[in-house]
Amino acid sequence: MDLYQELILDHSKNPVNHGLREPFEGESHQVNPTCGDEVTLRVHLSGTGADAVVEDVSYDSMGCSISVASASILAEEVTGGSVEHARATYEAMRSMLTSKGEDPGDEDVIGDGVALAGVAKYPARVKCALLSWAAFTDALYKAEGATQ
């Protein structure tokens, strides 16, 4: 099955930077109501405006391999980068995942995220892959409000 690439299984078994940590300025809890999967995700920022940097993404993810791997890839791709880069990564991930397989994803923008390209062909699983990203954008919004 091309859905479960080795990279996804690796991320789901050993999720990058998992666990909830302090400090953080924004936190979000998201649930997938069809299966009960949950993710709690925290964002720690430094700087404001164009200089804002994602210092840490910490999370507790309870779900399928796709949702855990997606959270892990998120943490790997956006931690240490600018907020602007994080948003661009989110947009590229969302675009790929909702493309029904048309958009293969750009490795230069989303890194290991391209391993999730196969998910786009399974509409029922797209929500699994987007769950942590929804938590991230929500937590980021809260964190930006808190740091202004």
Added chain:
Amino acid sequence: MSAAPFTDEELARLRADFPILSRTVRGGHPLVYLDSGATSHKPTVVLDAERHFYEHTNAAVHRGAHQLSEEGTDAYESARATIARFIGAQPTEVVFTRNATEALNLVAYAFTNGTHGGGGGRGDRFSLRPGDEVLVTEMEHHANLIPWQEACRRTGATLRWVPVTADGKLDLTDLDSLLTERTKVFAFTHVSNVLGTLNPVRELAEKAHAVGALAVLDACQSVPHLPVDVTELGVDLLAYSGHKMFGPLGVGVLWGRAELLDEMPVFLTGGSMIETVTMESATYAPVPQKFEAGVPVAAQAVGLAAACDYLTALGMDRVHAHEQAVTERLLRGLAERPFVHVLGPADLRDRGGAVAFAVDGVHPHDVGQVLDDRGVEVRVGHHCAWPLHRALRVPSSTRASFAAYTTPGEVDALLEALDRVPAVFGTEVPA
């Protein structure tokens, strides 16, 4: 002598009646549909009956006096008689709804309306006030839980529930302290949609009646799968859906004892359900019309009647025997696989044809995906029974559920596909 499962020949003939069963999925795999607990497929006779109604008698039934309206009304009421007969009921005791969820909401809203003296009800039986209690169970489908949560919220009544045991049966140890003279309704399921647990309906209904409570039964997972006679169950009200028993989508049934339906306040109001109307108020039609506001779901009712006739011709005792045999085959197969754990009763006598299970170290969504890759379609998630999964300490589960058309070969296909799961996710236990 008890009824026998269908022979291979009978099964082949039966399956030919369901056009969808011959399609392929996911790149050419034959469809192995093991999700009939969610919705069943439809035989040609049901599709033809619905189409015939639209092609020949389409009309807004119980309205107008032209020929089509007369014929449409006749078709609708004949369907009601067939559907009533199927569960041992009288036609005036059968109310058509859009689905079982609406049927259960109808009852919950009847209590709310009765509390406020509305809905044209009589007596005080259908009312809920602070101090009153509604009893449900922890294994209910959300459709038999949330309507009662909301009814309690609206009226100040208290919701209580019977817990489940670790093996997925109702824990009746403290039933006498849960079911008291304060209880006005005891709402429970006949067969669990997740675990297949078969509940002791008669006993529970008798206990409800002993304290003056009404017994409301969710029969969605029993009416399609085993012989159900409302006169033997002892409950007061019973709801089920048409689409899980080879009928069309969009039609459900509420059955109730005639004198109760007569007393019961209405839920949805509008056209078709009235007796007289002035600008200030209205009086309502007799049962069952007073519960059927709006243009009725006539074509769907006609389709459901065709489904009842189809099941009657198969013989519900044989349908049940067949599903039991298939369930036993799956339970035996799962027991041979140490990486799988069945949720719910292990004994065939305590269960119906829905089997939920957990696979060690693999999330149900991932299990379902690997099965789906081979055309094996099961349900994954919490199956609209989130509290039950919490009680069993699993976030969600994988469920296979059966119908008359399920073959032993399909069970084997599920087991074979399941054997791929540990390898895909690297969760194999070293030998």
